[in-house]
Amino acid sequence: MDQTEKSCDNCYYFYQHYYKNKHGKLVKVYTDGHCANGNLTKTVSRKHISKCLACEFWEPQEAQIAEQREGVIKVIFEIRKKLDDLALILKDD
Numbered sequence: 001m002d003q004t005e006k007s008c009d010n011c012y013y014f015y016q017h018y019y020k021n022k023h024g025k026l027v028k029v030y031t032d033g034h035c036a037n038g039n040l041t042k043t044v045s046r047k048h049i050s051k052c053l054a055c056e057f058w059e060p061q062e063a064q065i066a067e068q069r070e071g072v073i074k075v076i077f078e079i080r081k082k083l084d085d086l087a088l089i090l091k092d093d
Contacts, residue, residue, distance in 0.1 A: 006058050007052040007054050008033070008035065008048050008052055008053065008054065009033070010060070010061045011035075011059060011060075012058075012059035012060060012061055012064045013035050013036045013037040013057065013058075013059065014034075014035055014049070014061070015033050015034055015035075015036055016028055016029070017029040017033045017034070033049060035048070035049065037055075040055060040057065
């Protein structure tokens with residue numbers, strides 16, 4: 001991947017900001033987000049984000065997406081376990 005394809009908005013450390021519109025739909029706030037990489041100061045990360053520039057700590061976002069999916073799957077299994085327990089309790093009543 002060359003440098004022109006790298007930017008904050010496709011970096012592992014970048015978290016996009018959203019807002020809910022009056023219909024309850026999440027809307028992306030372009031060029032607004034934050035960098036979760038602790039190696040950069042807020043000033044430097046804001047500069048990169050505002051100009052959509054990748055810094056030296058840039059990593060592909062795919063790893064972040066995979067981690068988030070794994071976390072969601074884990075939470076779903078935990079919810080399922082709790083629902084099974086609740087179903088057993090209600091069955092006994």
